[in-house]
Amino acid sequence: MHPCNTNSHLRYFRYRIDLVDKVLVKLLETRIKVATKVGRVKITLSSPITNSSRERQVISNLISSCMAVNILKVKDLREVWKRIISISKRSEGHSVTSFYGSPGSHTHSVMDSCFDMTTVSFPFSLIDETPFIIYSSLNTRLPFRNNCSGLLHTALATMNNHNVHIQNYISHCISQHLVLSPSNRYILSVTQTHAYNQTKQWNSRNSHTMYTIMNTSKAAKVSCICNSMLSISGRSIITKYSIESLDPIQDRWNNKTSFLELQRKGSRLYICKKVRYILLTHRTKICRDMLLLLLAVIKQNIDLLESGVVYYKRLLLLLCKRNDKLSSKALRMISISKKVGFYTNNNYI
Ligand SMILES: C=C(O[C@@H]1C=C(C(=O)O)C=C[C@H]1O)C(=O)O
Structure with a gap:
């Protein structure tokens, strides 16, 4: 040619x-x-x-x-x-939002209030992806791969009405904490990592001395320093087991904020289990308090299926292994009758 x-x-x-x-x-x-x-x-x-x-x-x-x-x-x-x-x-899925916790939870209402009526929010259990960032940030800090954003929200909600700085902080968080999921299909509500970054920003901008709730252990720390228990999130659970809370929880009647345990399958993450009202940490002081709480929960004969006692036992064993100050023998000796003393004080801030 x-x-x-x-x-x-x-x-x-x-x-x-x-x-x-x-x-x-x-x-x-x-x-x-x-x-x-x-x-x-x-x-x-x-x-x-x-x-x-x-x-x-x-x-x-x-x-x-x-x-x-x-x-x-x-x-x-x-x-x-x-x-x-x-x-x-x-x-x-561009206008789909997702929230942690079950329908009706505080997290859900926060999510809904952030968007107009054309946006529909899904509970996380219905979507098929999980932001890796949450998984990785928690995985390095916690003994289990639990996602506790619901807890963070609830902790903040519990503090709401008590302190104007905290209220402002909450609005700040809510306005900032909407992120796109890795595939851009979902807009996600608060994540631990974002909470941490936002708190840092907030502190530097407002020069308030305030607790940084950056992850579950920190939330636990706040609970302990303030002599209060913020980890029990659902009002129904609190009523059911007569556990004292700092404040009436400001959410809907059927709030059952859960912790989501994630599992990796190949490169994807799936929610494999929901665990209710457990707060994990391996720091000694907090650990002891948490153990007291867990023991108290178990002592009250909470229905096995609902409370996931089997899971609690595994957790207790794990905590014992991690914490040399709390041998399993010492654990058995912890007096359950002392249980609620540390989370009844309202002067926490
Ligand atoms: C469009 C749909 O949603 C998704 C997208 C599909 C597609 O692009 O063909 C097929 C199945 C679904 O995973 C559908 O369910 O039909």
Whole structure:
């Protein structure tokens, strides 16, 4: 072929590719628009965005049609569509927010109050991703991989009405703590790491001396320093087990803020278990108080399933191992009758 000819061919084919790309972009946009509509339906149905069996079906439909045409390789087709599906999914959830804790919890109301009516919030258990940042930040500090953002919120809510600085701090947190999840599909409410950063910012801007609640152990520390127990979050639980709280909890009747235990499967994280009203730390002083609390909870014969006593036992053993000052023998000797002395004082700030 003559070089001049080759050049004009190249230009011509490139021109055709550009035309095809334009059509592809239009088609992709149409697909994404439809996926967004599917997303809206899913929100009303409270169902998760990802539907793996549908994804498999979409791809196998394509494979059958491509068998007929026989130009595209199955492997390539699969690769391209996986990408397209993941982009479609991202567009399904732009106005979805997520909160820790169960529907009706304080965290839920905070989430709702931050957005207008067009936004729907999901409990975290319904979404299929977990921000790695939370997992990693807690994992390095806590013996278990528990997500305790609900606790943080509840702790703050409990303090609410008592101290104007804390109230301002809460608003500050709430306005700042909305982050996008790694896939950008969800807007998430408060995370521990953000809480920490925001608290630092708040302190430097306002020159208040105030406790930095940066993670569960810190929240526990505040509880202990203030002679109060902030970790029991649900009002129903408090009523049920006659546990003293600092303040009536400012949330809805059915608040059952939970701690979420996460599990890693490949590169994804899943919520594998919900554990209620447990606060973990390995610092001696706090640890002792927490153990007292746990023992008190166990002593009150709380229904096994609900309290996860089996889990508590594992926890106690683990804490014993970590804490040489509290041998398992000493643990058994802790007098349960002393239980509530340290969390009844209201003058905590
Ligand atoms: C659009 C949907 O949502 C997701 C996206 C899909 C897609 O882009 O084809 C398929 C299944 C779901 O994971 C759907 O459920 O149909």
